[in-house]
Amino acid sequence: xxxxxxxxxxxxxxxxxxxxxxxxxxxxxxxxxxxxxxxxxxxxxxxxxxxxxxxxxxxxxxxxxxxxxxxxxxxxxxxxxxxxxxxxxxxxxxxxxxxxxxxxxxxxxxxxxxxxxxxxxxxxxxxxxxxxxxxxxxxxxxxxxxxxxxxxxxxxxxxxxxxxxxxxxxxxxxxxxxxxxxxxxxxxxxxxxxxxxxxxxxxxxxxxxxxxxxxxxxxxxxxxxxxxxxxxxxxxxxxxxxxxxxxxxxxxxxxxxxxxxxxxxxxxxxxx
Numbered sequence: 001x002x003x004x005x006x007x008x009x010x011x012x013x014x015x016x017x018x019x020x021x022x023x024x025x026x027x028x029x030x031x032x033x034x035x036x037x038x039x040x041x042x043x044x045x046x047x048x049x050x051x052x053x054x055x056x057x058x059x060x061x062x063x064x065x066x067x068x069x070x071x072x073x074x075x076x077x078x079x080x081x082x083x084x085x086x087x088x089x090x091x092x093x094x095x096x097x098x099x100x101x102x103x104x105x106x107x108x109x110x111x112x113x114x115x116x117x118x119x120x121x122x123x124x125x126x127x128x129x130x131x132x133x134x135x136x137x138x139x140x141x142x143x144x145x146x147x148x149x150x151x152x153x154x155x156x157x158x159x160x161x162x163x164x165x166x167x168x169x170x171x172x173x174x175x176x177x178x179x180x181x182x183x184x185x186x187x188x189x190x191x192x193x194x195x196x197x198x199x200x201x202x203x204x205x206x207x208x209x210x211x212x213x214x215x216x217x218x219x220x221x222x223x224x225x226x227x228x229x230x231x232x233x234x235x236x237x238x239x240x241x242x243x244x245x246x247x248x249x250x251x252x253x254x255x256x257x258x259x260x261x262x263x264x265x266x267x268x269x270x271x272x
Contacts, residue, residue: 046075109250111153111178116246118158119221119228128169128223129162130203132187133249134176135215142210143174146185153178162221172206172218188213195236207231217252219245 027047053068115131122129132139147168151157153175161168161183171184190209193200200208207218212234220229229238230248240248 042075042078046072049075111175112246112249114153114155114178115158115175115219115249116242118155119219119245120242121155121159122162122221123226123228126223126226127159127162127164127221128203129158129219129221130172130187130207131158131219132172132174132185132207132210133217133219134174134181135217135252139174139210139214139216142172142185142187143182146171146174146182148182149180151180153180172210190234195238198238204229204231204236208234208236211235217249219249 049068049072053065053072056065056068111133115133119129119131157180158173160166161173161180163169168183172187173183174181174185187206188209189202189205190200190212192205192208195204195208201222201224203223204220207220207229208231210216211218211231216232218231220231221227222229227238228240228242228245229236230240230245231237232252237248
């Protein structure tokens with residue numbers, strides 16, 4: 001490889017220079033995104049240790065290099081542990097990227113029709129319901145909190161599950177690829193307690209909460225008013241008609257994410 005210049009005994013090639021510039025750019029952009037947050041302080045500390053470790057290796061300080069490498073490994077593990085919930089949410093949002101959805105089967109129109117029919121029928125009877133449509137990422141941990149069914153999706157079955165006297169009517173139903181995976185599932189509650197000035201009950205908070213943490217669509221039928229709501233990406237829309245619900249379910253997988261990476265990281269690592 002063509003040598004550009006030497007620094008002492010170290011020869012620098014064009015590839016080395018390009019490699020350094022790329023890494024510097026990535027680290028700079030990461031710092032600017034995290035600047036002003038708790039994560040930025042930990043990131044700066046990690047960078048200082050990495051620079052000291054590089055200097056120790058260049059000076060051939062073997063013991064100091066070993067100690068700094070040990071600190072670097074511990075620092076990275078501490079970063080992962082401290083920000084585990086944020087990292088998990090980041091990976092989920094990466095999976096929602098339209099590029100990855102090119103390799104997934106989009107939700108069928110039949111599934112959207114069945115769920116819309118069932119929700120409308122439950123709404124007319126004022127039977128509360130919480131239906132979680134899994135898009136790309138599985139939520140096996142939540143499925144295991146309920147009763148595993150693995151039954152073919154049908155509006156009649158959904159109606160039977162959410163009949164008030166049914167032993168399965170409490171909790172959520174999980175649906176994926178026209179299959180009801182589980183019923184009576186327990187979901188995490190959102191910290192949001194009201195939307196547009198309207199208080200949210202436990203069923204609505206659970207539907208909103210799971211949409212904040214996983215790539216799903218929550219369909220919620222209110223037991224008090226019979227209104228139909230939908231929650232996706234941590235946002236809730238209330239008062240849907242049967243047709244609008246069907247269209248939103250069918251088109252959800254085709255809708256690109258509106259979150260940019262800058263806003264995403266700022267939201268993930270913002271100070272409490």
